[in-house]
Amino acid sequence: MRSAPLPGWLYILFLTLLATATDEFVIAGVLPAVAVDLEVSVSAAGQLVTSFAVVYAVGAPTLSMACERLPKRTVLIVGLGLFAVANVAAAVAPGYWFLMAARVAAALCAAVVTAAAFATAAAGAPEGAQGRYLGLVTAGMTTALFSGVPLGAWLGGAFGWRATFWLIAAIGVIAAVGLLLTAPDVPGTAPAPLRARLAPLRDGAVLRLVATTFLAASGGLMFYTYLGPYTAEVAGPSYGLLSAVLLLVGVAGLAGALLAGRASDAGGPRRALRRTLAGHALALLLAAAVAFAGTDSRYVLALVVGCWAVVAWALNPPVQGAILAAAGPDAGMTALALNICGLYLGTAVAAAAGGAVIGTLGVAYVPLTAAALLLLSFLLAPRTAAARPVPGGVAAGRQQ
Structure with a gap:
């Protein structure tokens, strides 16, 4: 169909x-x-x-x-x-x-x-x-x-x-x-007392998913932030090459976001989220292995970065679906905003932590450190949760 x-x-x-x-x-x-x-x-x-x-x-x-x-x-x-x-x-x-x-x-x-x-x-x-x-x-x-x-x-x-x-x-x-x-x-939502509107801040299932997003963003964006030094480490410094790699990240990331939405519908957001996090961790481990191996190949670089970008930008659709299911429709917007907060705080941590890793250990350890954060995110992501489905089709029928 x-x-x-x-x-x-x-x-x-x-x-x-x-x-x-x-x-x-x-x-x-x-x-x-x-x-x-x-x-x-x-x-x-x-x-x-x-x-x-x-x-x-x-x-x-x-x-x-x-x-x-x-x-x-x-x-x-x-x-x-x-x-x-x-x-x-x-x-x-x-x-x-x-x-x-x-x-x-x-x-x-x-x-x-x-x-x-x-x-x-x-x-x-x-x-x-x-x-x-x-x-x-x-x-x-x-x-x-x-x-x-x-x-x-x-x-x-x-x-x-x-x-x-x-x-x-x-x-x-x-x-x-x-x-x-x-x-x-x-x-x-209907008018509610402040305590009710603050419910997502006390909801363990929501906060667990926000922490999952924070760790995933910290790891994934750490690698993205320092993709320039990583590219130079693996395939040599080249402005043209870096521009091509960034374009590849955008195109592969766009595909990842769209595919993740379909995967979330097919198997449920929590299952899609765990698979995305596992794939992200594996892609970062592969990126670290390539850096440590000293592979001087633009084709290997493109393959590794392309695979990473697909799973890295596949995070948002399943985690948002899981957040909405955990929070319910009455607090969905607040819960989504908390998740955005986790994403942006992860971005801030990524830049600082990645810089520290490069300064002390070297560029090759950036994807390795990022993979460790993704592994923690995978372990924290809920396997099952009490779902409070968000009703689909609110006023959508007249638009389609």
Whole structure:
């Protein structure tokens, strides 16, 4: 039996996540230009990336809990509108601290929009297709790695760094208008006391999955962060080779996100999650073995990195499905936001820990250390859990 075609609003959610993910990293490609224009050091300009990630991680659960009772469509449209305004403010920023404030505002909007987008995709999916829907939305974040971020960097080089923020603001407006016209009506939860809204913070099953995400992100993004030194270690330094490897990661990661969504639907999110984590750990062990063996082959490098990227970017659909099943529909958006917090904290740990590993042991030990973290994540991931299914097809029937 053929799968039903995906609704148009789901592709707009893909575009939404493409915009928010691009906004986080795009400034990294124009840091020197920002530093010169605003008369600050490059390291100070780099804090614009750090502040976005930290605010995103902290703001996601806080704002999502506050917005849990609101209709998801409203949260998405208003959040995207404010996100666009924040990026316009960044584009016209007269100084460093004004730009920093605009980045903080954009991060807060991106955090709540991302959680609402995943909650909408899950609730709007027909029965048996939740993983597929979550996979496509996740693919928006993955696509930013090899399309949105490079495009923004090129635009910044051609027309100035401010043009990158004008582009992101325009995409935010387009996505907001698209969702205004097509998004399903996913209602918010009924008013509840603060204790009830904080339930995911006390839910052992949810917290276990958030810890699983944190460990997996720490390991996987550690390897990704230092993929440049690893590429040089395995196949020699080459800017062109590194660019090709990063493109490979994006394409393979996109495939992994889409395939993981289907696997989550076919066998259940918890089973798909454990298989993904096991495959991720094995891929990192293979990457470590190649580095220690001193294999000087671009083809071996491409094979190893491609296999790793597929399983690394396959994490989000099954873990989000498992989170939603554990939390239930009334606290789903808050639980998803907690998971986003775990993901971004893992990102921060990955960069610091990977740098320490390289400084003390060497590049070859980065994938080995990352594999150890993935093994811990696999051991922590629940085999079974009491499922509280998220009803599929909320208002989705009229959209398909």
